[in-house]
Amino acid sequence: MSRPVLVWFRRDLRTEDHAALWHAAQTQGPVVPVFIVDRELIAELPSDGAIFDFQAACLQELARRLEALGAPLCIRYGRVEEVFSVLFQELAPRAIYYNRDYEPYARSRDAVVERLARAWGIEVKSFKDHVLHEPWEVATAEGKPFTVYTPFYRVWRALAKPEPFGEPERLVGVPGLQSEDLPTAERLSRKREVPTWAVEPGMEAARRRWERFRRGGLLHYAAQRDFPALAEGTSRMSPHLRFGTISIRRLYADAVALLEDPTLPAEVRTSVEQFLAELAWREFFQHVLWHFPETPQRSFRRWMDDFPWEGSEEHFRAWVEGRTGYPLVDAAMRELKQTGYMHNRARMVVASFLVKDLHLDWRWGERYFRSRLLDGELAANVGNWQWAASAGVDARPLRIFNPVLQSKRFDPEGLYIRRWVPELAALPLDYLHEPWRMSPQEQARWGLRLGRDYPYPIVDHAERAARFAERFTQLKRHTETRRD
Ligand SMILES: Cc1cc2nc3c(=O)[nH]c(=O)nc-3n(C[C@H](O)[C@H](O)[C@H](O)COP(=O)(O)OP(=O)(O)OC[C@H]3O[C@@H](n4cnc5c(N)ncnc54)[C@H](O)[C@@H]3O)c2cc1C
Incomplete structure (x- = not known):
C-alpha cells in the first residue's frame, strides 16, 4: 500500500x-x-x-x-x-x-x-476552507488591511467566490488503526452547566436547518432578523460554521443562487443581500484578528484600555445570572445560560449594558460569552465585543443601547421576555419592559413583588450611560491632546 x-x-x-x-x-x-x-x-x-x-x-x-x-x-x-x-x-x-x-x-x-x-x-x-476570502485577499487600494466594515464589504462582495467541492465518493482507508474515545465533557472531566443546546449538532442537522431556512426565513431575513422571539428569523448557522458542520461555500452559493432569478421580489433580494452582508461580517472579524492578533488581549483603540472600569463582581454576577432588573437583558442572559445561544440583537444589548451601564471591562463579557456560546469563537466574539464597547474597529464611535427602548422595539409583544423570564410572564405589556414602574398595588394585582420575585434595576440606565459617555469623551480628548 x-x-x-x-x-x-x-x-x-x-x-x-x-x-x-x-x-x-x-x-x-x-x-x-x-x-x-x-x-x-x-x-x-x-x-x-x-x-x-x-x-x-x-x-x-x-x-x-x-x-x-x-x-x-x-x-x-x-x-x-x-x-x-x-x-x-x-x-x-x-x-x-x-x-x-x-x-x-x-x-x-x-x-x-x-x-x-x-x-x-x-x-x-x-x-x-473556513472563509470565502482569506484575510490577505481583501485589501485597501494601498494593499493595507481594512479597519472599517463598509469598504471591506464592497471589496469582499466584488471578489469571485470559490465553488463548493462536494463530498468524495469514496476514500481508501488504512485498516486496523487504533482510535481513542470521543472527547465528551465527561471524558475531559469538564463540568456541564448549559443543560440544552439551542441547535442540534452535526452535518445532517446543519443541512436540514439550512434547507428550511433558505426556503423560509432567508426570504424575510431583512424584516425579521432583529426580533429575538422569532426562532426562524435568523439561520442559526453560527454553531455549524464554528464547528464546520456546514461550509461557508455552501451557504454563499445557495444564497447567491436566489439572486439569479430576475423575478425575485425586491424584499427577498434585500434579504439575501443582507444575509450575505452578515457572512461578510464574519470574514471582516477574521480579517481583523489575523492582521491585529493582539486584539483578544488589547483594545484596537489602545486608549480604551485606560478606561476606569469599575470591576464590581456583584454587578457581573447579576448580569451573568440574568438578574439585572432590565427584562430584555435578563431574558437574553438566561437564554444563553440555558441553551448556549443568544440572538444577535440581544447580544448587542447585553454587551452594551455590561460595558456602558455596568462599566465593566469588555474582556469579562467576552470570556463569559466564549464559555457559554456554542458558536463562541475568538474572531467574531472579540470583534463584536470591542465593537459594542466602542473599543474596536469601525467608524461610529459611541453607541449606547437603551435596554428599555430596545425591548419595546424588538420584543414588542414581550414574547421573548415572557419565555425566558417566567416570573414576569403574567404582566401586561405596559409593565413588561419596565416592571419598576408598577406601584405596590399594581405589583399585588399582578402577583409580583419587586425586590423579592424580580429585582429592581441594579443601575439607573440614564445616569450610567451619561457617566460612561462623559468618561469616554474625556479619555478620548486626553489621548488626542497627548498625541498633539
Ligand atoms: C457581543 C457579541 C458577541 C458575538 N460573539 C459571536 C461569536 O462568538 N461567534 C459568532 O459566530 N458570532 C458572534 N456574534 C455575532 C452574531 O451575534 C452571531 O453570529 C449570530 O447571532 C448567530 O446567529 P445566526 O447564525 O442565526 O445568524 P444569522 O443572522 O443567520 O447570520 C448568518 C451568519 O452570519 C454571521 N454573522 C452574523 N452576524 C455577525 C456578526 N455581527 N459578526 C460576525 N459574524 C456574524 C454568522 O456566521 C452567522 O451564522 C456576536 C455578536 C455580538 C454582538
Missing part, C-alpha cells in the same frame, strides 16, 4: 465540501482522517462542558460518515507535536493536509507541526 495522506480535522467536522479531504481523496491513495484532543489547550479554554459534548456529537457523526466512505476517523489524545510524531512513526505518511485557521494560537501551532513534518520529509498542504 502506498504511503497515506493524513487529513487533520480541527474545526471543520464534515465530509461534504471539505477542502483538505477533497484534495486528499483526489490523490486516489490511502487517507487517514485524524482528530487530536490536546488536553493542555483544552485546560486553557473557558468553554462549558456542553460545548465539548456538542463537538463530540459532531465528531461521532463525522466518524460514522468517514467509515461509510472507507476511511475511519482516528482520534488521539496528547500534545499535537507528540501525537504527530507517533503517527509519523506508525504510518510513514507522505503528506499532511489541513484547512487553514486564522487564530493566533492555531497559527503558531500549525507552524510547529509544519516544521516537524518537514523535518520528517513529509509534505504539508493547507487549504482555504
Whole structure:
C-alpha cells in the first residue's frame, strides 16, 4: 500500500465540501482522517462542558460518515507535536493536509507541526476552507488591511467566490488503526452547566436547518432578523460554521443562487443581500484578528484600555445570572445560560449594558460569552465585543443601547421576555419592559413583588450611560491632546 495522506480535522467536522479531504481523496491513495484532543489547550479554554459534548456529537457523526466512505476517523489524545510524531512513526505518511485557521494560537501551532513534518520529509498542504476570502485577499487600494466594515464589504462582495467541492465518493482507508474515545465533557472531566443546546449538532442537522431556512426565513431575513422571539428569523448557522458542520461555500452559493432569478421580489433580494452582508461580517472579524492578533488581549483603540472600569463582581454576577432588573437583558442572559445561544440583537444589548451601564471591562463579557456560546469563537466574539464597547474597529464611535427602548422595539409583544423570564410572564405589556414602574398595588394585582420575585434595576440606565459617555469623551480628548 502506498504511503497515506493524513487529513487533520480541527474545526471543520464534515465530509461534504471539505477542502483538505477533497484534495486528499483526489490523490486516489490511502487517507487517514485524524482528530487530536490536546488536553493542555483544552485546560486553557473557558468553554462549558456542553460545548465539548456538542463537538463530540459532531465528531461521532463525522466518524460514522468517514467509515461509510472507507476511511475511519482516528482520534488521539496528547500534545499535537507528540501525537504527530507517533503517527509519523506508525504510518510513514507522505503528506499532511489541513484547512487553514486564522487564530493566533492555531497559527503558531500549525507552524510547529509544519516544521516537524518537514523535518520528517513529509509534505504539508493547507487549504482555504473556513472563509470565502482569506484575510490577505481583501485589501485597501494601498494593499493595507481594512479597519472599517463598509469598504471591506464592497471589496469582499466584488471578489469571485470559490465553488463548493462536494463530498468524495469514496476514500481508501488504512485498516486496523487504533482510535481513542470521543472527547465528551465527561471524558475531559469538564463540568456541564448549559443543560440544552439551542441547535442540534452535526452535518445532517446543519443541512436540514439550512434547507428550511433558505426556503423560509432567508426570504424575510431583512424584516425579521432583529426580533429575538422569532426562532426562524435568523439561520442559526453560527454553531455549524464554528464547528464546520456546514461550509461557508455552501451557504454563499445557495444564497447567491436566489439572486439569479430576475423575478425575485425586491424584499427577498434585500434579504439575501443582507444575509450575505452578515457572512461578510464574519470574514471582516477574521480579517481583523489575523492582521491585529493582539486584539483578544488589547483594545484596537489602545486608549480604551485606560478606561476606569469599575470591576464590581456583584454587578457581573447579576448580569451573568440574568438578574439585572432590565427584562430584555435578563431574558437574553438566561437564554444563553440555558441553551448556549443568544440572538444577535440581544447580544448587542447585553454587551452594551455590561460595558456602558455596568462599566465593566469588555474582556469579562467576552470570556463569559466564549464559555457559554456554542458558536463562541475568538474572531467574531472579540470583534463584536470591542465593537459594542466602542473599543474596536469601525467608524461610529459611541453607541449606547437603551435596554428599555430596545425591548419595546424588538420584543414588542414581550414574547421573548415572557419565555425566558417566567416570573414576569403574567404582566401586561405596559409593565413588561419596565416592571419598576408598577406601584405596590399594581405589583399585588399582578402577583409580583419587586425586590423579592424580580429585582429592581441594579443601575439607573440614564445616569450610567451619561457617566460612561462623559468618561469616554474625556479619555478620548486626553489621548488626542497627548498625541498633539
Ligand atoms: C457581543 C457579541 C458577541 C458575538 N460573539 C459571536 C461569536 O462568538 N461567534 C459568532 O459566530 N458570532 C458572534 N456574534 C455575532 C452574531 O451575534 C452571531 O453570529 C449570530 O447571532 C448567530 O446567529 P445566526 O447564525 O442565526 O445568524 P444569522 O443572522 O443567520 O447570520 C448568518 C451568519 O452570519 C454571521 N454573522 C452574523 N452576524 C455577525 C456578526 N455581527 N459578526 C460576525 N459574524 C456574524 C454568522 O456566521 C452567522 O451564522 C456576536 C455578536 C455580538 C454582538
